Amino acid sequence: MSVTSQDVRSWIERYAAVVAENREYLTRLDQAIGDGDHGTNMNRGMQAAVGKIEGLDDADPGSLLKTVGMALISTVGGAGGPLYGTLFLQMGTVVTGKAEIAPDDWAAALEAAVKGVQARGKAEPGDKTMIDALIPARDAFSGALGEGASLDDALRRSADAAEAGMEQTTPLVARKGRASYLGERSAGHQDPGATSSYLLLRAAADSLGGPAGSQ
Amino acid sequence: MKKLINKTDDVVRESLEGIAAAHPDLVRVSYEPYYIVRADAPKQGKVGIVSGGGSGHEPMHGGFVGMGMLDAACPGEVFTSPTPDQMLEATKAVNGGAGVLHIVKNYTGDVMNFEMAAELARGEGAEVEAVVIDDDVAVQDSLYTAGRRGVGTTVLAEKICGAAAEEGQSLQQVAELCRKVNANGRSMGMALTSCIVPAAGTPTFELGDDEMEIGIGIHGEPGRERRKLAPAADIVETLTVAVVEDIPFEQGDQVLAFVNGMGGTPLIELYIVYNELRKLLDGRGITIARNLIGPYITSLEMAGTSITLLRLDDELTRLWDAPVKTPALRWGA
Numbered sequence: 335m336s337v338t339s340q341d342v343r344s345w346i347e348r349y350a351a352v353v354a355e356n357r358e359y360l361t362r363l364d365q366a367i368g369d370g371d372h373g374t375n376m377n378r379g380m381q382a383a384v385g386k387i388e389g390l391d392d393a394d395p396g397s398l399l400k401t402v403g404m405a406l407i408s409t410v411g412g413a414g415g416p417l418y419g420t421l422f423l424q425m426g427t428v429v430t431g432k433a434e435i436a437p438d439d440w441a442a443a444l445e446a447a448v449k450g451v452q453a454r455g456k457a458e459p460g461d462k463t464m465i466d467a468l469i470p471a472r473d474a475f476s477g478a479l480g481e482g483a484s485l486d487d488a489l490r491r492s493a494d495a496a497e498a499g500m501e502q503t504t505p506l507v508a509r510k511g512r513a514s515y516l517g518e519r520s521a522g523h524q525d526p527g528a529t530s531s532y533l534l535l536r537a538a539a540d541s542l543g544g545p546a547g548s549q
Numbered sequence: 550m551k552k553l554i555n556k557t558d559d560v561v562r563e564s565l566e567g568i569a570a571a572h573p574d575l576v577r578v579s580y581e582p583y584y585i586v587r588a589d590a591p592k593q594g595k596v597g598i599v600s601g602g603g604s605g606h607e608p609m610h611g612g613f614v615g616m617g618m619l620d621a622a623c624p625g626e627v628f629t630s631p632t633p634d635q636m637l638e639a640t641k642a643v644n645g646g647a648g649v650l651h652i653v654k655n656y657t658g659d660v661m662n663f664e665m666a667a668e669l670a671r672g673e674g675a676e677v678e679a680v681v682i683d684d685d686v687a688v689q690d691s692l693y694t695a696g697r698r699g700v701g702t703t704v705l706a707e708k709i710c711g712a713a714a715e716e717g718q719s720l721q722q723v724a725e726l727c728r729k730v731n732a733n734g735r736s737m738g739m740a741l742t743s744c745i746v747p748a749a750g751t752p753t754f755e756l757g758d759d760e761m762e763i764g765i766g767i768h769g770e771p772g773r774e775r776r777k778l779a780p781a782a783d784i785v786e787t788l789t790v791a792v793v794e795d796i797p798f799e800q801g802d803q804v805l806a807f808v809n810g811m812g813g814t815p816l817i818e819l820y821i822v823y824n825e826l827r828k829l830l831d832g833r834g835i836t837i838a839r840n841l842i843g844p845y846i847t848s849l850e851m852a853g854t855s856i857t858l859l860r861l862d863d864e865l866t867r868l869w870d871a872p873v874k875t876p877a878l879r880w881g882a
Contacts, residue, residue: 361749369628369768370749378626407665408582411603411629412658416665454661507693511657514694515770 335485337435341542342395346387346402349537350380356533363526367513372414372526379410379418395435399426399443413511414527417451417464424450437485444472444492455510462508462520464527470495471535486543493532493539500524500532550750552850557747561604561624568611572876575615582632584639585611586621596714596723597621597643600652600707601636602659603628605746606767609704609846612877618711619875620649627746627849628768630658636666640675648676648720652706652727654699655683656768678720680727682706684734684857686795687764687772698766701807701857702734704845705869708878712871726868730859735792738772738855739784740765742813744848763787767811767848767855781818785825788856793833798858800834805859805869810844813852819843822854839869845877 353360353376360373383405387398403422407415425443429435435443448468457463474495478488503525508514513525554560561583568585569578576585584601591597600610601623610622620643625631640649649670653663660681667677682699710727718726740762743752753769756762761784764772798804808823810816819842830837838861846855859865872881 365749365751365753369770370746370753371626371629374748375626375629408632408634411625411632411662413630413661415630415632415658416661454664455657509693510695512695512766512768512770515688515698515766515772517694519771 335543336437337395337440337485337542339393339395339398342398343387344541345538346380346398347384348541349534350384352533352537353377353380353530360526360530363524363529366523367508367516367520368526369512371412372530375410375412375414376418376530379406379415382406382409394431394433396426396430396432399423399429413455414530417455417527420450420454421447437479437488440485441472441476441479444475448472457510460506461510462503462506462513462525462528463510464525464531466503466506466525467496467499467528467531467535470499471531484543489539489543493536496532496535500528503528550745550747552745552747554747557750560747561626564604564607565611565624568876575874575876576611579638579642582635582638584621584623584635584642585614586639586642587614587616590620590643591645592620593645594647595645595717596647596720597640597645597649598652598707598710598714598723599623599636599639599643599649600703601625601631601639601663602654602656603630603768605849606847608877610707613704613707613875615873615875616882617715617871617873617875618707618878627748630656630662633662633666633669636663637669640666640670640677641673644675648678650710650714650720650723650727651677651679652703652710653679653681654703655681655696656698657695676720678724680706680724680731682731684731684736685738685766686735686791687737687766689773698770700738700767701736701809701846701855702731702859704841705734705805705807705857705859706730708873709865709868711873712868715871730865733796733860733865734857735795736855736857737788737791738765738767738809738811738853739763739788740769740811740848740851740853741778742850742852744769744812744851746849761853765848765851765853767846769848769851781821782825785822785856786829789826789829792856792858793835796860798833798835798860802835803838803861803866804830804835805839805841805861805865806830806837807841807845807857807859809846809855809857811851811853811855812844812847813850814844814854816843819854822856826856838866
């Protein structure tokens, strides 16, 4: 089983819907340790992304992902725009020209996404950023494939790892982004970027594989 | 939330329309994507200067577009960095063949978006230099933070670099000058009240009636500590000592003293702040050679102030005094 253009569309649309539902939740998390705009910004970006891919009927998965990345870069602003934009651009670049994304390609795409986000944002694990959700998700996905898991199963384990990574940001002291200005006071709050990254990977598990994907 | 707005989604656009309507002799406004540009851009043979950042800090940056200061400013959503496509288009619009300087405040989003824009602009053949301003002494531990924030010195750098570009200095010279201003400028701010981002609708942080936040950032990010409210003399001493001892400023130094209002503090209080600052600097043998007092880098309706000191030499003083004609700063022209 692999990921088709239609699957990518479902993923993006599902993530846009999840971000819209969680707009206030993300903003509340960001108000605690940032500047209170993460939900608003991501919602504006994902609505724009959904609009951009609507017209691209014959696009392959790589083109769709790159279109989403460019839409986010030009509409989100803040740190989220370049970071999520880079994530999608890198994933799209890895699968350029492929009609479908095989599980190994997805692993490579996640790898490139993490590398790109780290190059742009210069965050390390434990800095209390989206990297703390993305790296466990990448590792869990590759690990699951290595154990012979199905795409569905690997995506679910990847989302579960992202969720655990997100939860583990709560006690951390932020070292990147605006939350870092709080110092010790940033501890005790879940990171909004790790949260939106977890939601992205959960949306992938729900729309690309498993029973939810066939709905 | 009580604000003089129509719809939260329209705040930035309608404010830009107001600027365009008010100052057609000085600036033009692009809406797709958003940027404010000098009415006579591009100036052939002159280095273009572009800045930008989230909206909500007016008059910075759009109010500083005009002769002797910025060539273009890119406004983001309120407190949100603008996007690379805005910066790219603004860069192209002001490039008169002598290259373009990006003046960037050290905030994670601003830095990343300007980096992407500079990469894109260089890819299209433009010569681009970027200087990041990081003058906020409230952020102490740079190893474990995103580094010092860019605040009040940004306004001074935009004025001084704008004058140098107007004189015909090269891109390398203007960039070097900008780094010099950043190296000699230090700031620290404080808040008496929070601010409300229109799209959020609720205060960014809670502050008790008898509390203040020392070392506040311009988006309401907390600084060094929360304290009980104190008289102006004590507050100014706290800010001034932190600023003076950072570089440090020393006896015999000539400085530009910039007392900034955060948006909700009236000028009568800013002059009280200036008076206290003057006494403190007098006591340390530091001479205020130039001053700037008023709300120039604001944080929506936040009440509070920031103090910026810039160590002057003959070159910086001359460029500060040079003519400027923008919506928010004008003299000699």
